[in-house]
Amino acid sequence: MKTAFAATAFALVAGAAMAGDKVIVEFGYPYSHLFDVTYEKILPKFYAQYPDIEIKMRATYESYEDGTNTILREATAGTLPDVTMQGLNRQAILVEKGIAKPLDGFIAAEADFAKDGYHKAMLDLGTFDDTVYGLPFSVSLPVGYYNMDLLAKAGITSEDQLPRTWDEVTAMCGKLSDAGVKTPMFWGWNITGNWFLQALMWSQDKPTVIGNDFQIDTPEGLKSLETMHKLFRACDMPNYDVKTAINSFAAGDVAMFYWSTSAVGTVERTKADFAFATHEFPGFEASGPKGLPAGGNAAMFVSTSDDPAVRDAAWKWLKFITSGEGAAEVARTTGYMPPNKAANEIILKDFYAQNPTKATAVRQLPLLREWQAYPGKNGLAVTQVIYDYLEGIVTGEYDDMAAVQEEMNDEVQALLPK
Numbered sequence: 001m002k003t004a005f006a007a008t009a010f011a012l013v014a015g016a017a018m019a020g021d022k023v024i025v026e027f028g029y030p031y032s033h034l035f036d037v038t039y040e041k042i043l044p045k046f047y048a049q050y051p052d053i054e055i056k057m058r059a060t061y062e063s064y065e066d067g068t069n070t071i072l073r074e075a076t077a078g079t080l081p082d083v084t085m086q087g088l089n090r091q092a093i094l095v096e097k098g099i100a101k102p103l104d105g106f107i108a109a110e111a112d113f114a115k116d117g118y119h120k121a122m123l124d125l126g127t128f129d130d131t132v133y134g135l136p137f138s139v140s141l142p143v144g145y146y147n148m149d150l151l152a153k154a155g156i157t158s159e160d161q162l163p164r165t166w167d168e169v170t171a172m173c174g175k176l177s178d179a180g181v182k183t184p185m186f187w188g189w190n191i192t193g194n195w196f197l198q199a200l201m202w203s204q205d206k207p208t209v210i211g212n213d214f215q216i217d218t219p220e221g222l223k224s225l226e227t228m229h230k231l232f233r234a235c236d237m238p239n240y241d242v243k244t245a246i247n248s249f250a251a252g253d254v255a256m257f258y259w260s261t262s263a264v265g266t267v268e269r270t271k272a273d274f275a276f277a278t279h280e281f282p283g284f285e286a287s288g289p290k291g292l293p294a295g296g297n298a299a300m301f302v303s304t305s306d307d308p309a310v311r312d313a314a315w316k317w318l319k320f321i322t323s324g325e326g327a328a329e330v331a332r333t334t335g336y337m338p339p340n341k342a343a344n345e346i347i348l349k350d351f352y353a354q355n356p357t358k359a360t361a362v363r364q365l366p367l368l369r370e371w372q373a374y375p376g377k378n379g380l381a382v383t384q385v386i387y388d389y390l391e392g393i394v395t396g397e398y399d400d401m402a403a404v405q406e407e408m409n410d411e412v413q414a415l416l417p418k
Helices: 004-016 032-049 064-077 088-096 104-108 120-124 148-152 166-178 192-203 219-234 242-250 261-270 308-322 324-333 341-347 356-363 379-395 401-415
Strands: 023-028 053-057 083-087 134-140 142-147 183-187 254-260 276-280 295-301
Touching: 023 064, 023 308, 032 053, 032 261, 032 308, 032 324, 053 308, 064 083, 064 088, 064 192, 064 379, 083 088, 083 308, 088 134, 088 295, 120 134, 134 261, 134 308, 134 324, 142 148, 142 192, 142 261, 142 356, 148 166, 148 254, 166 183, 166 219, 166 254, 183 219, 183 242, 192 219, 192 379, 219 379, 219 401, 242 254, 242 261, 254 261, 261 276, 261 356, 276 356, 295 308, 308 324, 324 341, 379 401
Parallel strands: 023 053, 023 083, 183 254
Antiparallel strands: 083 295, 134 295, 142 254, 142 276
């Protein structure tokens, strides 16, 4: 269904600029609970600059997987939007299938593209075979969220006492349970794209996929599974869905919450009256992780319109939302980091000093690694297979991690290209 934001925003727009016919650009994006407020801030600025363009919001995608599946269906049905937001790890499939259109021609026509904050490292996130297909809109990393009031019951009274290793987290869960905290921890195993499994693998400097080979059948893979099992059991972790997990932490019911930095803005806007802090994602050693996967999404041009006016308007929208000012609203309204250099170095110069809960992920930027997609036509099916096994660990269906390692590996390898 359409979001309430979309209906309200465009009612306002209709009254704001009605001079003549407008060029309509259709746009699809994920996670209304995170990004509605972002586009609510961006749209008035865009319309002030381009009053002859109307952005028509499609129904929001529930997840990045849903977004990719939706675009694949719409490509078959001939009902694609003009611009779509896709997970950084889901761009390749749209490039391979010829759905995403190259952006190099648009970029070449821009006089000051680099000066607008678009730098090589940013463009590399959406570049395939030396061609740019996506402009990154937001980048996230996993962090720890902490209810300092609940942690005080277990003797944690300052942020420098927060856990740095997973062993410290499990020990803290025991203390919190003894202190009467019903939900000591939630750990984001169910974040889109098996992101937290990849976080544990990269924490050991191990990619989840090398070529077409799944790496769960390695010592690092087993250690990742055993760490999840230990955390889930020691912390008596509930099997919350994504929205329930965020809402439960914001309500003050969860002491330690391991999640994407993307939800920091949502938590700050909705949280109950408790002291809130974020801290670096724990690792296997006190020195922390050796790497972490970059989450986030990129804007892709998928329009099938032959109308030059529509194509030009779609590019103006795509460029505006990934520009310095557009990207800055990502940081202001969410916990994502804008990949645009102008946003970070000029517009947000003092922002992170004034917003310490959003600065944690910035401190972790040297750990940034690839959020890997599973190769081949069965990539989305692989994601689901892994999801099902991880949920089985959460629910207690699986306790023998060596057996899970072997069974998961066999199922996934059978789906990957040979």
